[in-house]
Amino acid sequence: MRATPDARAYPAGPMVGGGSQDSLGTRIRLRVLEQSHRAGVGHIGSALSIADIVAALFDGVRRGDGGDRERFVLSKGHAALALYAALYETGRIGADALNSYCADGSPFGAHPEQTVDGIDFSTGSLGHGLSIGAGAALAARLQGSDRRTFVLLSDAELNEGSVWEAAMFAAQHRLGSLIAIVDVNGQQALGYTKHVLDLEPLDARWRAFGWTAEVVDGHDADALQEAIARVDPAADRPTVLLARTTFGSGVSFMENQISWHYWPLSDEQFDQAVAEVRSP
Amino acid sequence: MRNAFVEALTELAERDPRVVLLTGDLGFTVLEPFAERFPDRFYNVGVAEQNMIGVATGLAEAGLIPFAYSIATFASMRGYEFIRNGPVLHELPVRIVGVGGGLDYGHNGATHYALEDIGVLRLQPDLAVIVPADRDHARNALAQTYEHPGPVYYRVAKGGAPIVGLDGRFELGRLEVLRAGRDVALIAVGPIVGEAISAAEQLASNGIDAGVSLVSSFNPAPEDELAELLSGVDLAVTVESHYATGGLGTVVAEVIAGGGLATRLLRCGIRGLPRGLTGSQAFLEDQHGISAARIVETAKAAMGIAR
Numbered sequence: 021m022r023a024t025p026d027a028r029a030y031p032a033g034p035m036v037g038g039g040s041q042d043s044l045g046t047r048i049r050l051r052v053l054e055q056s057h058r059a060g061v062g063h064i065g066s067a068l069s070i071a072d073i074v075a076a077l078f079d080g081v082r083r084g085d086g087g088d089r090e091r092f093v094l095s096k097g098h099a100a101l102a103l104y105a106a107l108y109e110t111g112r113i114g115a116d117a118l119n120s121y122c123a124d125g126s127p128f129g130a131h132p133e134q135t136v137d138g139i140d141f142s143t144g145s146l147g148h149g150l151s152i153g154a155g156a157a158l159a160a161r162l163q164g165s166d167r168r169t170f171v172l173l174s175d176a177e178l179n180e181g182s183v184w185e186a187a188m189f190a191a192q193h194r195l196g197s198l199i200a201i202v203d204v205n206g207q208q209a210l211g212y213t214k215h216v217l218d219l220e221p222l223d224a225r226w227r228a229f230g231w232t233a234e235v236v237d238g239h240d241a242d243a244l245q246e247a248i249a250r251v252d253p254a255a256d257r258p259t260v261l262l263a264r265t266t267f268g269s270g271v272s273f274m275e276n277q278i279s280w281h282y283w284p285l286s287d288e289q290f291d292q293a294v295a296e297v298r299s300p
Numbered sequence: 301m302r303n304a305f306v307e308a309l310t311e312l313a314e315r316d317p318r319v320v321l322l323t324g325d326l327g328f329t330v331l332e333p334f335a336e337r338f339p340d341r342f343y344n345v346g347v348a349e350q351n352m353i354g355v356a357t358g359l360a361e362a363g364l365i366p367f368a369y370s371i372a373t374f375a376s377m378r379g380y381e382f383i384r385n386g387p388v389l390h391e392l393p394v395r396i397v398g399v400g401g402g403l404d405y406g407h408n409g410a411t412h413y414a415l416e417d418i419g420v421l422r423l424q425p426d427l428a429v430i431v432p433a434d435r436d437h438a439r440n441a442l443a444q445t446y447e448h449p450g451p452v453y454y455r456v457a458k459g460g461a462p463i464v465g466l467d468g469r470f471e472l473g474r475l476e477v478l479r480a481g482r483d484v485a486l487i488a489v490g491p492i493v494g495e496a497i498s499a500a501e502q503l504a505s506n507g508i509d510a511g512v513s514l515v516s517s518f519n520p521a522p523e524d525e526l527a528e529l530l531s532g533v534d535l536a537v538t539v540e541s542h543y544a545t546g547g548l549g550t551v552v553a554e555v556i557a558g559g560g561l562a563t564r565l566l567r568c569g570i571r572g573l574p575r576g577l578t579g580s581q582a583f584l585e586d587q588h589g590i591s592a593a594r595i596v597e598t599a600k601a602a603m604g605i606a607r
Contacts, residue, residue: 087362087363091358091361134389134390140361141361141390142385142389142390143385144385145381145385147350148354148381148382148385148386150354151350151351151353151354151355151357151358151382152354152355152357152358152361152386153358154351154354154355154358155354155355155356155357155358155359155360155361155362155366156358156359156361156362157358158343158355158358158359159358159359159361159362159363159364160362162320162340162341162359162364163362163363163364169358181350182348182350182351182354182382185345185346185348185350185351186351186354186355188346188348189345189346189348189351189355192346193343
C-alpha cells in the first residue's frame with residue numbers, strides 16, 4: 021500500500037528555493053527553512069545538520085532502481101524534512117507534495133513514512149534503523165546483488181543499545197556493503213552528548229566493534245562522496261562515516277543551540293535565516 | 301511440536317529459496333536440521349532479539365521470508381516495538397516464532413512464561429497470531445500461512461500430545477468444533493484444548509453436555525463462528541495457557557458484548573504473574589485453573605452444581 025501524495029494543492033508559504041548556482045545542500049537548507057516556517061514545525065536544527073549528508077547521498081550516489089535499488093534508512097527520522105527537500109530538489113516529488121509537509125491529510129509528516137515513493141523505511145523511533153539496514157545488506161548478499169545500504173543515524177541515537185546489537189551483527193557477518201553515516205553534531209534533546217552519555221572516543225568505539233571508521237567533515241558533500249566511493253562493498257567490514265557536523269548549520273542563531281530541536285521560526289527569524297543560508 | 305514445526309520449515313526452505321531462519325541463540329536440538337541443510341540461510345543473531353526483528357524487517361522488505369525464532373516471551377516482547385514499527389508498520393512478511401507459550405517452561409519460572417504474548421501481539425492490527433494445538437496442526441498451519449502477505453506470530457508449544465478429533469485440520473480464521481454440546485461451550489486455544497476435551501468427558505459422566513471448540517488464530521479470529529456458537533449456549537468457558545485477560549477470553553467477551561448475546565462467560569486462565577511458585581507444566585496448569593479437573597470445577601460451580 022503505497023499512497024501517493026494528496027493531489028489537491030496545499031497553500032504554499034513564501035517559496036525561497038535556491039537556484040542552479042547553489043549547491044544541493046544549500047537548496048535543501050532553504051527548503052527546510054521554507055517548509056518549517058510555513059508549517060510552524062520544529063526539528064529545524066537536526067534537518068540543517070544533515071543537509072549536506074543527504075545532499076551527498078542524493079546527488080547521484082545511490083544506484084539502481086526497483087527491487088535492486090540501493091536502500092536508504094533515515095534512522096534519525098526526526099530530520100525527515102531534509103529528506104523531503106532532497107526528494108523535491110532531485111525531482112522525485114512535486115511542489116504540491118512538498119507544500120503538504122505536516123498538513124492535514126498529508127503523508128509528509130515530521131517523521132518519514134514508507135508509503136511515500138522514494139522513502140524506503142518509516143522511521144522515528146531511534147535505534148531501529150541500523151538493524152533494518154543490516155537486514156537489507158544481508159538480503160543483498162543472499163540475492164547476489166552488490167547494492168549498498170546506507171543508514172543515517174544521529175549521534176544521540178547511539179545511546180540505544182539496539183544500535184550496538186546491529187553493529188555487532190553487521191561486523192560478525194562481514195556486511196561490507198553496509199555504510200552507516202553518523203551525524204555527529206554533539207547535541208541531543210536535553211543537552212550536549214558529552215554531558216548526557218559521552219560517546220568519545222567514537223571512532224575507536226566503532227573500530228572496537230569491528231567496523232571501518234572514518235571521520236569526515238559532514239558539511240563537505242564532496243568529501244562525503246569521496247569517502248563513500250572509497251568503500252569497497254566486497255570488503256569484510258562494514259563502514260561507518262563519522263560526519264562531524266554543526267547542529268543548525270548555516271543559521272548563526274541556531275548553531276549549537278539545544279532549543280532549535282523544538283522551536284518553529286518567527287517571520288523575522290525566517291528572513292534572517294534565509295539571508296544567511298543564501299550568503300554564507 | 302517445535303521439532304515438527306522446524307522440520308516442516310526445512311521442507312519449505314527446500315522448495316522456496318526466500319525462506320531464511322534467524323534465531324536469538326536458542327533452539328538446541330531443534331534448529332539443527334535447518335541449519336545443517338541451509339547454512340547460508342541460517343543466522344544465529346546472538347542474544348539480541350531487537351536486532352533479530354530489525355534484520356528480519358530488512359530481509360522481508362527485499363522480498364525474503366524471514367523466520368525469527370526464540371522463546372515465546374523473548375520473541376514477543378523483547379523486540380515488541382521493533383515488531384510494531386517494522387513488519388506491522390511496513391506490512392512485511394516477517395514470521396516470529398515464539399516457542400513454549402503459557403506455562404510450557406514449567407520450573408524455569410516467571411521470566412520464561414509467555415502469559416501475554418497473544419494479547420500484546422493481537423493488539424497489532426493485521427499481525428496474524430497463530431496458535432497450533434499439536435504437531436500435525438503446526439505443520440499444516442505453517443504450510444498454509446507461510447506466504448501470508450503480512451506479518452505472522454506462531455506460538456509453537458514445546459511438546460503436546462495429538463488432539464483427538466482434530467486430525468491436523470487448520471484454516472486461518474476458522475473455528476474448529478471438536479465436540480458439540482448443549483449445556484456449556486468450552487472454548488480453548490493451543491494444546492491446552494486437550495484438557496478441555498478431558499473436562500468435557502468428565503462433565504458428560506456428570507450428565508452435563510459440554511462442547512469443545514478450538515480457536516487457532518487471531519487477526520483474523522473466528523468471530524462470526526464464535527457468535528453463532530455462543531448464541532446457542534447459556535454458558536461459555538474459555539481455556540487458555542495465557543492471562544485470562546487480553547487473549548482468547550477477551551476475544552470471546554468482545555464477541556458476546558458486540559453481538560448483544562446473553563451468554564455467561566467464565567475465563568480459565570492465569571490471573572497474575574506467578575511469583576515464587578515453580579513446578580512441572582502440569583502442576584502449574586492445575587494451580588492456575590486450566591487443568592481438566594479445574595475446568596470441570598469452574599463449569600460445575602457456574603451451573604450451581606456441587607462438586
